[in-house]
Amino acid sequence: MIRVALPAHLRNLAQVRGEVKLSLEAPITQAAILDALEAQYPMLRGTVRDHKSKERRAFIRFFVCGEDWSHESADKPLPSAIVNGSEPFRVIGALAGG
Secondary structure (H helix, E strand, O other): OEEEEOOHHHHHHHOOOOOEEEOOOOOOEHHHHHHHHHHHOHHHOOOOEOOOOOOEOOOEEEEEOOEEOOOOOOOOEOOHHHHOOOOOEEEEEOOOOO
16 A cells, blocks of 8 residues: 655545555556546546646655655656555645745
């Protein structure tokens, strides 16, 4: 079971509380997680990734085991801590400005 931690505004949009749990087949990648998330919660389509290009939105970041994976390949296999559910895949809303 893959655990996904979403920021509050996306949890509200998806009408969920706490973490989202997804069942996926291997290989577990960022793309696989986001595809499953958008399939289970269609209202999130276009909020995390662009509809057509599937590229990450500018102010969204992905954290895996405490590391920023936002610029990693979407098809790179995720670590076992994500795969076995001991750590969540985190979607973070980034901030800009000064």
